[in-house]
Amino acid sequence: MSKAPGPSGYILLQMSQLQSQPLEYLGGLWREYGDLVRLRVMPGFTIFLSTHPDHAEHILSTHSENYQKPDFFLKPMGLVQGRGLFSSEGEFWQKHRRLMQPAFQQRRLVRLHSVIWDCVESFLQEWEEKPAGEVIDIAAEMKRLTLKIVGLALFSVDISDESNRLAQALRIGVEYVYGRLTAPLSMPVWVPTQTNRQFGQAKATIDSVVLEIIQNRRRDPEQSDDLLSMLMNATDEETGKGLSDFELLNEIITLFNAGHDTTATSLAWTWYLLGLHPDVAENIQSEIETVLQNGEPTFEKLPKLEYTRRVFDESLRLCPPGMGLAPRAALEADQIGGYAIPKGSIMNIAFYFTLRHPDFWENPEQFDPDRFLPEQVANRPKYAYMPWGAGPHVCIGKSFAVMESVMILSALAEPLVTRIAQRFRINLVSKQPIDIDPRFTLRPKGGVKVRIEKRP
Numbered sequence: 033m034s035k036a037p038g039p040s041g042y043i044l045l046q047m048s049q050l051q052s053q054p055l056e057y058l059g060g061l062w063r064e065y066g067d068l069v070r071l072r073v074m075p076g077f078t079i080f081l082s083t084h085p086d087h088a089e090h091i092l093s094t095h096s097e098n099y100q101k102p103d104f105f106l107k108p109m110g111l112v113q114g115r116g117l118f119s120s121e122g123e124f125w126q127k128h129r130r131l132m133q134p135a136f137q138q139r140r141l142v143r144l145h146s147v148i149w150d151c152v153e154s155f156l157q158e159w160e161e162k163p164a165g166e167v168i169d170i171a172a173e174m175k176r177l178t179l180k181i182v183g184l185a186l187f188s189v190d191i192s193d194e195s196n197r198l199a200q201a202l203r204i205g206v207e208y209v210y211g212r213l214t215a216p217l218s219m220p221v222w223v224p225t226q227t228n229r230q231f232g233q234a235k236a237t238i239d240s241v242v243l244e245i246i247q248n249r250r251r252d253p254e255q256s257d258d259l260l261s262m263l264m265n266a267t268d269e270e271t272g273k274g275l276s277d278f279e280l281l282n283e284i285i286t287l288f289n290a291g292h293d294t295t296a297t298s299l300a301w302t303w304y305l306l307g308l309h310p311d312v313a314e315n316i317q318s319e320i321e322t323v324l325q326n327g328e329p330t331f332e333k334l335p336k337l338e339y340t341r342r343v344f345d346e347s348l349r350l351c352p353p354g355m356g357l358a359p360r361a362a363l364e365a366d367q368i369g370g371y372a373i374p375k376g377s378i379m380n381i382a383f384y385f386t387l388r389h390p391d392f393w394e395n396p397e398q399f400d401p402d403r404f405l406p407e408q409v410a411n412r413p414k415y416a417y418m419p420w421g422a423g424p425h426v427c428i429g430k431s432f433a434v435m436e437s438v439m440i441l442s443a444l445a446e447p448l449v450t451r452i453a454q455r456f457r458i459n460l461v462s463k464q465p466i467d468i469d470p471r472f473t474l475r476p477k478g479g480v481k482v483r484i485e486k487r488p
């Protein structure tokens with residue numbers, strides 16, 4: 033069987049470019065060699081860059097039992113989240129996914145709608161107090177808002193304040209893990225370097241604060257109707273058992289980490305794209321006028337905000353918050369698209385490129401929400417659009433994130449006419465292209481500066 037094309041020799045020397053400019057480096061390989069590129073890192077270690085929807089379907093769905101997240105990914109991820117949903121595999125992962133899935137179903141999310149709406153309202157009241165014409169970084173504001181939402185929806189605690197010690201500790205933890213993932217030769221965790229010590233303290237803070245919240249809730253289970261209480265009450269159909277405090281701790285940390293930066297980054301890019309495309313902002317406005325009629329985006333009305341949802345879908349296509357999925361290792365030798373995949377190969381499903389693949393997206397760099405009209409969606413392979421991942425590990429928080437994002441967009445979008453947005457206009461300060469910061473999520477480098485104007 034033939035070998036997939038790729039650069040000759042080992043790419044060890046290019047590793048620093050891969051880390052500092054992954055989009056440029058991998059994009060260049062994709063354009064030069066095609067949809068499955070073989071990258072030899074060093075003897076016995078081969079990575080495949082995969083950008084074709086059929087290959088993703090093979091790895092994530094039809095042959096998913098042959099592909100698992102490798103230890104070099106799971107171990108550093110587990111340093112903060114322990115064995116949570118994102119950092120586990122096999123039977124353990126399956127059991128947790130089965131237990132947690134029901135809490136994220138649409139009908140359960142209705143309970144969280146009012147929590148989200150309260151957050152949006154209180155956030156807007158803060159804006160009300162800002163001086164007219166103030167320039168703000170809407171990327172930072174979205175982060176603050178999504179952190180507030182995830183804290184309150186998960187376990188009824190607001191951690192959006194800069195000085196919150198749990199939020200600070202989580203930030204240190206995430207930076208630390210990123211450092212270890214990108215520099216695999218760093219000092220072992222037990223060596224008392226300053227960074228390791230700082231991380232150790234942060235992890236101790238995270239565990240003690242979250243455990244205290246869990247234990248308080250065990251004592252007073254009626255206290256709240258949030259995700260924590262849903263997860264506490266969840267029991268496995270097969271065993272009848274629920275999650276222990278320690279398992280809950282890992283899952284809560286996982287949901288915290290997975291659940292706010294992604295949404296905040298996606299919303300920041302959406303605001304940026306809306307600023308560049310006033311015609312699209314106007315279309316949102318007329319949809320809001322028709323559907324909400326000066327009222328709130330209630331749970332029942334959200335599915336009717338079809339255009340707003342299409343804008344969010346298209347924004348995720350053009351500016352996904354991630355470049356690709358967690359790496360997957362081939363447990364056994366395989367073949368994909370007629371090419372040999374040796375046992376142990378690492379598959380890098382880089383959906384950033386699939387989402388702008390000219391075979392599946394016409395004028396891929398153009399922002400066009402109508403690509404998500406049902407008839408256009410039906411004409412595309414399902415795996416051409418996977419900013420939420422796909423297969424058994426598909427994002428468990430997708431419905432939550434979509435509900436939250438459509439609510440935020442419909443409440444704030446400029447120049448919208450809901451009761452609250454009547455008060456503000458949000459204008460992009462500069463229409464220049466914004467660079468992407470590729471660390472962890474693909475964030476807008478330097479934020480997205482907008483001027484808030486109060487409406488007369």
Ligand code: HEM
Pocket residue numbers: 117118129286287290291292294295298353354356357358359418419420421422424425426427428429430432433
């Ligand atoms: C715009 C927002 C979001 C995007 C684009 C997104 C994207 C993704 C993607 C691509 C994956 C799959 C990773 C892989 O297979 O390697 C994933 C998994 C996951 N996401 Fe999200 N996510 C978002 C929001 C959320 C939220 C709000 C939560 C929770 C409240 C969440 C929790 C998770 C968890 C726990 C997993 C691991 C699932 C598993 O492996 O079973 N995500 N997400």
